[in-house]
Amino acid sequence: MVASTDIQTADGVVRGRRGRRVLRWRSLPYAAPPVGDLRFRAPQPVTRWAGVRESTEFGFAAMQHRAGARVGPRSYQPTAEDALTLNVTVPTTPSSTPRPVLVFIHGGGYLTGTSALALYSGGRLAVRGDVVLVSLNYRLGAFGYVDFGEFSTPDHDFESNLGLRDQVAALAWVRTNIAAFGGDPDNVTVFGESAGAHAVLSLLATPAAKGLFHQAISQSPPADWAMTAADARAFALRCVDKLGATPDTAAKALLTASANDIRRAVDRTSNRVLRERRGLFPIAPVVDGDFLPQAPIDAIAEGNAHRVPLIIGTNRDEGTLFAKFADSLPTTPDRLRAAVGDDAESRIAATYPGYPAAKAAVRAGGDFVFWRPSVTVMAGHSRYAPTYAYRYDFTPRAAQLAGLGSTHASDLIPVFGFGESPAGRAITAPGGRRGLRAVTDQFQDNWLAFARTGAPLPSWPAYTEDSRTTMIIDSPARLEHDPDKAKRLAWQGVRVPTLTT
Structure with missing residues (x-):
């Protein structure tokens, strides 16, 4: 399966690149660019294209400080709002059956990061496991994890949890298109590290993600990150003030200010909150009662999360x-x-x-940020679905x-x-x-x-509240x-x- 680098997707033909051991497609759009009238809106469908779309190079990283998009000792990926893309890596060897699919969500505190990092390229993992590997970008910081809904107008709705909505849209793209790349849409594992691991737990608690993945792996999640609606509203007000706007002028400022001006205002406000409220990370999903009805850690503990098998763990020396x-x-x-x-x-x-x-x-x-809440998730999820716990101790x-x-x-x-x-x-x-x-x-x-x-x-036995059996990876x-x-x-x-x- 997948002998050609030209693949017909639901949106048009994409052309990838053949390497010695893998085929790669880079920066495939899974949603329309969230610019202009689509800024601060839920992801919208891609506009179909005619002809062949070259997909051999990385496009933009999500908006962030330049240092967060470093991809080499002296090289940086350019950033832009137009970054809702994903990458697909497939072994060159033919397969007679659909391959399992792994979808990776990068970390970076919901403020930084890019799927273009060489560490995430995934060729070795794809070849060893005979799997299809997908990695994705999603909106970060100001554009993905601040709820400006307070400033919605009749002409423009500022929607919540945009980064999380992007991840759901990417998984929906996988369900629709991955069979064309030789992947099995009925066997998708979502995995991530740090903020990406928290995103995995958030997807477990997101009703719209139901059926889009079948297993989940959460590596070092800050598992109880979540903003209450009241905290999100207070934080957004402070961000708007830092942007130089008032509640009455906020909508216009958010739609007309440059992306970098908005990013800087939110980054500075976030840094101030981190100093004022040690342990609170304000750039996080918002419990909006709609797209995310409960904080992920609470939804998992109460059995309201998707009951799929979960691997979850942390590293011994996180701090x-x-x-x-x-x-x-x-x-x-x-x-x-x-x-x-x-x-x-x-x-x-x-x-x-x-x-x-x-x-x-x-x-x-x-331990406060990572291990403490992860243990709560291990116990909570194990009541409803197979759960496997680990701790990573190896130190070269x-x-x-x-x-x-x-x-x-x-x-x-x-x-x-x-x-x-x-x-x-x-x-x-x-x-x-x-x-x-x-x-x-x-x-x-x-x-x-x-x-x-x-x-x-x-x-590796399953984790239960009676045994709390944990694999020490060393x-x-x-x-x-x-x-x-x-x-x-x-x-x-x-x-x-x-x-x-």
Whole structure:
């Protein structure tokens, strides 16, 4: 199947590129450009084209700060509002049956990122698993995750949850078109990391996504991110004020200001909120009572999410990356106290040996954002659907020397088989290459088995609230029952702060 690089989609013919082991199609539009009258509107259908659309190069990344779209040491992908595209990678070897489909959603805090990053290219994973790999862009920051609905007019409706709506539209495109690329529309696994992992959980809680995917993998999700309607309204008002508009002039400003002016106003407002409310991330899906009826973590706990098999896990040292290179997590005692309160901080600190020393505080801050709410999702989803939990512990020597450990996003290297690239070999020298190959096999064999059958390898039992069995992905791998139980109990009941209370 799929011998040609010219593929007939529902919108027209697209032409990809043949490589040695894979066929690739890049920047295929799954929705109309959200510009002009479509700015801040739900994704609309693509206008069909005549002839052949060349799809061999990446187009634009979503609007963001230039640094977020870095794709090389000195190269950046151009950004624009016209970025609702996806990429398809297929093995060159023929297949007599439709292939399982994996759809990847990139991370970046809902503020940055692009599917054009070489790490996400997916050729090694597609070939090893004989699968079709799809990666997508979606609206970020101001254009995807701020609810300006307060400023709607009779002439223009400012809609909510646009980034999440984009992801649903991309999955709908997959359902309609992926068979033409040799994929099985009845066997789709959606997976993502960080904000992309949170997007996976949000899709579980989104009624419009029902039936568009059949398995889900969530790698390091900040699982209880969600803005209440009141918080979203307060944040949008502050963004409009930073843009230099009033509530009466907001609609005109939002429709006529340059994309970069709007982006800068929202980014600055977000940075201010991050400093004021440690632990609250205001660029997130909004519980609007309509497209997203409940916060994802609550919908999952109450059985109102899509009951599909789920793999979910975090990395042991999530916080170290942020402590060294970003200032957004509560990775100091003062910031953690501001996020959780004095009583909770005292209770939590007792379970982190060495606290308040920096190493223990950084681990606690990373656990607050990623591990703490993920455990809640593991327990909640396991009541209604097969759930498999993991923790990634592997640390190559270079990461140890850098003080990063098994930090946030380091799991993407084995998942995509990036250890065999020049960059991957560099970070595992000296030593660690054999271990990385072992954890690459663990990740990919389990991810691919899950995508094919809805369950990982038989050596990985399902998670239940009684056993809390967790796969520790390391060299060698092992199973643990209720790892870090004391910490889990200390974190119980802690939620992220709000903006309006």
